[in-house]
Structures are given as C-alpha cells and as structure tokens.
Amino acid sequence: MKELYPKKGRVILHVDMNSFFASVEMAYDPSLKDKPLAIAGDEEARKGIVVTCSYEARKYGVKTTMPLWEAKKLCPHLIIKRPNFERYRNASMALFEILRRYSELVEPVSIDEGYIDITECYELGSPIEIANDIQQSLLNQLDLPCSIGIAPNKFLAKMASDMKKPLGITVLRKRDIAEVIWPLPTVEMHGIGNKTGEKLATLHIHSIGDLAKASDFVLKAHLGIRGLQLKERANGIDTRHVDPDAAEENKSVGNSVTLPKDISNQSKLLEILESLSESVSTRLKKKGYVTKNISITIRYYNRKTISRGKKIINPIVESKDIYQAAKSLFLNNWKGDPVRLLGITGQDLINEDHAYEQLDLFSYEKAAQKEPLYKAIDKIKSKYGKSILQKGSDLQKK
Known part of the structure; x- marks a missing residue:
C-alpha cells in the first residue's frame, strides 16, 4: 500500500460528525431515528433557538440558530430535545479514542471534529480504505455517522469533509483546486464567515478563485495579515501540522x-x-x-x-x-x-x-437572539453613517 501514499507530503483526514448532538440523542434513544429532531432551548419559551437538528428536520427547512417557533411552524411534528452536554462530552471522548487506534497524530478541534494524520499508516490500507474503516467503526461502535475529507493538508481536508454529508468520504488533491474549489463563492470557504464575505465582495472578490488571484496589497490593506492567510488557503497552501498537543500548547x-x-x-x-x-x-x-x-x-x-x-x-x-x-x-x-x-x-x-x-453552547441562545439587533444597527449605520449611533459614554466625553 505504500505506493498509494506520497513520497513527500502528508495524508490528512478531517473527521466531521454529522449533526452530532442529534445523532447522539438518536443513538441513545433509537425511537428518534428517521424522525425530524431538533436540539434546542426551552420549548415553552418563544425565544428558544435551534442548536442543531437531524437531516430529517432539515428537509423541512429547519436550520441551526433558527427560532424554535419558526422551526415548529415549518415542521409541526418536530421533536424537541433539550441539550444534554454530559452525554455529548462522553460521546466525544469515545469517538476520539477510536481515532487514536489508527494514528497517534490526532488533533481534536471541537467536540465533534478533528484531524488525523495517516501518512505513516500505509500498513492499515489505502487512505480511502482507512477512511471507510473509521466511518464504519464509529457507526458500528457508537452508532454515530460522520463525513471524512482526505487531502494533503488540514484546510483541504476540512473543505473535502463538507462536500458530502451525511456519511460522505471525499478526496481533494491540490490539482483539483481550480476545478472544484475556485468556482465556489467565498462564503463557502472554510474560515470565511458572512461578514468577511461581505467585505471581500466590496473588493470585487466574489469566488474563492477571485481570492486566490487577488492582490496581496489590497488584501493586507483591508484584512491585515488574515487576508494573506486566506489567499494562501484559497490556493491550497496550509503548512500546519496535525498536532495532538495543540490544545495544551x-x-x-x-x-x-x-x-x-x-x-x-x-x-x-x-x-x-x-x-x-x-x-x-x-x-x-x-x-x-x-x-x-x-x-x-x-x-x-x-x-x-x-x-x-x-x-x-x-x-x-x-x-x-x-x-x-x-x-x-x-x-x-x-x-x-x-x-x-x-x-x-x-x-x-x-x-x-x-x-x-465555536459559540459557547451554554450562551448559544443569547448570542443568536442578539443577531437581529446587530443587523439592525449595521443597516442604520450603512444608511446614515457610522456616527449616527454612539455610546452614551462617548457622547458624555464630547
């Protein structure tokens, strides 16, 4: 199998659990399987927010951060479960224990996803065979589905794992970038949120390909060092190693x-x-x-x-x-x-x-509730100027 691995470079997998909280609840209570399920805050309060939901619920248009009343309007028979963080933490520890059976180079990045470097694991099979084995082990032992991206670096592995959900396995090579990654809008690039996407749009950078070819000077002037890092990612450049001690260091x-x-x-x-x-x-x-x-x-x-x-x-x-x-x-x-x-x-x-x-799950609802306020403030400032809204303390100083 060694010939299926690069002589130089790495083979990195990104393992991303599918609808993790909902999947853990379905593994704990199989009667919930194949039903529209949402993990959310207080069902009695109209201000409850959907933290995550099953793929069956998504078919009705239910989405993460959606107000619970809106989710129930879209899907009247939606099943609501309060978050059980202890249950999710235990499932997370179990899944990373399984990953460490394949390689010592495992780097958790959140409760439900992580990287694993399998460059030296050729005795276990080809990269696709190892990915298949990991996926089946998580299903058989924990009853939890995942998607896996296979690539030469962390960024491309993360992009690949997002391409097929649920239960997908995707290989993404550097030679695929121009055809597969560049046509996508910038907001679909890992590491770019809506605000950064909007800022890039004002610079006439609309696709990942535009970003890959953008001027270093323009990016640094408007986004600082981060702009140059994003351009590197858009070109498939990511020199970060999978580091098991990253969280400690x-x-x-x-x-x-x-x-x-x-x-x-x-x-x-x-x-x-x-x-x-x-x-x-x-x-x-x-x-x-x-x-x-x-x-x-x-x-x-x-x-x-x-x-x-x-x-x-x-x-x-x-x-x-x-x-x-x-x-x-x-x-x-x-x-x-x-x-x-x-x-x-x-x-x-x-x-x-x-x-x-990585919004703190315990404050997820508060943060989501404030989002309409932030949007309203942005619209007012955009229409009437940044100085139209000021803090009382700032006015007092003046």
Whole structure:
C-alpha cells in the first residue's frame, strides 16, 4: 500500500460528525431515528433557538440558530430535545479514542471534529480504505455517522469533509483546486464567515478563485495579515501540522511590560494597556487563534501582584475588543496605587478557522437572539453613517 501514499507530503483526514448532538440523542434513544429532531432551548419559551437538528428536520427547512417557533411552524411534528452536554462530552471522548487506534497524530478541534494524520499508516490500507474503516467503526461502535475529507493538508481536508454529508468520504488533491474549489463563492470557504464575505465582495472578490488571484496589497490593506492567510488557503497552501498537543500548547497568548518608573496616571496606564492589546492581537493573528478569556496582571510599586480575568461570550481577536475587555478589568480592580508592571493575556484559545462554529453552547441562545439587533444597527449605520449611533459614554466625553 505504500505506493498509494506520497513520497513527500502528508495524508490528512478531517473527521466531521454529522449533526452530532442529534445523532447522539438518536443513538441513545433509537425511537428518534428517521424522525425530524431538533436540539434546542426551552420549548415553552418563544425565544428558544435551534442548536442543531437531524437531516430529517432539515428537509423541512429547519436550520441551526433558527427560532424554535419558526422551526415548529415549518415542521409541526418536530421533536424537541433539550441539550444534554454530559452525554455529548462522553460521546466525544469515545469517538476520539477510536481515532487514536489508527494514528497517534490526532488533533481534536471541537467536540465533534478533528484531524488525523495517516501518512505513516500505509500498513492499515489505502487512505480511502482507512477512511471507510473509521466511518464504519464509529457507526458500528457508537452508532454515530460522520463525513471524512482526505487531502494533503488540514484546510483541504476540512473543505473535502463538507462536500458530502451525511456519511460522505471525499478526496481533494491540490490539482483539483481550480476545478472544484475556485468556482465556489467565498462564503463557502472554510474560515470565511458572512461578514468577511461581505467585505471581500466590496473588493470585487466574489469566488474563492477571485481570492486566490487577488492582490496581496489590497488584501493586507483591508484584512491585515488574515487576508494573506486566506489567499494562501484559497490556493491550497496550509503548512500546519496535525498536532495532538495543540490544545495544551496554545492555552494562552500574552504580553506584559515592566514600566521604567512607577505610574499612577490613569490615562497613561490605559495607553499602555491599549498598546499591549495591539501586541496580543498581532500575536494571536500570527498563530491563527482567537480568545474567549481575557485576563490582566497588575504589579504595584510594592511588588504586590494581582491577576483578574473575564470570559468573553464570543471569541475575539481584534485589538479594540481586547482593549475594551482589559480596560474594564483594570478600572474595576485598580485601586489608584502606583503601578510598576501591566500585562494582558488571552486564554481559552480557539483556532481562528473554527471560531465561527465555536459559540459557547451554554450562551448559544443569547448570542443568536442578539443577531437581529446587530443587523439592525449595521443597516442604520450603512444608511446614515457610522456616527449616527454612539455610546452614551462617548457622547458624555464630547
């Protein structure tokens, strides 16, 4: 089988569980199989949101983040189940245990998906045979379906796994990119959400092929380093390794500065925090991560040191967002004494490519409920200018 593997390069699989929460519920209670099922919040509350749903429910137009009342209108006989996170965590641990039987190089990226490097696994069969075996093992042992992408790198493997659902296996080679990937709209590219897609559209970049051929200067000017990374992905370039220790190694990214003298001037200290925020943001972007937890460190003139942190509902990476979180922590915890050291750290890191899928499940409904508000604000600003809506605190300063 060794001749079926590249002499140079890697063979990477992306294993993506199909409608994971709903599938776990159906495995736990087989009577739910082949029925329209939604995992959602409080059924009695009109504000409940669909977290995920079975493929049978999707046939009726039910979608993730859809208000529950709308889902039930589309599918009156929809079965609603409250999320059981303990059950999902146990199923997740079991599925990754199965993956590790094939290779030590397994990198979980979320509760229901991960990468596995099978470059040295040729004794187990061809890449397609191994993918088939993994898919059948998950079905037979856990009663959970998955789709698998086979490719020379992580990005293409992820794109491939999305192409056939449920229970698909797709091979995507670099020579297939121009024909298979480039004609797709940018929003279908892994790592690009609606907002980035809209921004690219203003630059006349509508397809993944457009992005692959776009000007480096234009992309960097409008999207920063991230723009160049996206162009690389569009060209099938991804040098990231499958790293089993990635979650442990990338627990935090931070920066601190020891001041040349003790400072007690609030505006000066906030300027330093703003500079540190920019540094942390740059480092996160270079590593390809976003953060869900910001902490600050304050060391006083007498060497007394305190650290305080706050969890962020949705992952952040931009310096202005990091600064706002750090500023809030600082103002709530600084007692006015002279400061000798300041630091900011981003923790609970998530791979940026997966961030848009990684809304904290426990706050999923709150985030989804706010979406219409955000859209309304964007429309108002688009029509009347960015300054039409301002924070009360900003107006007070003026």
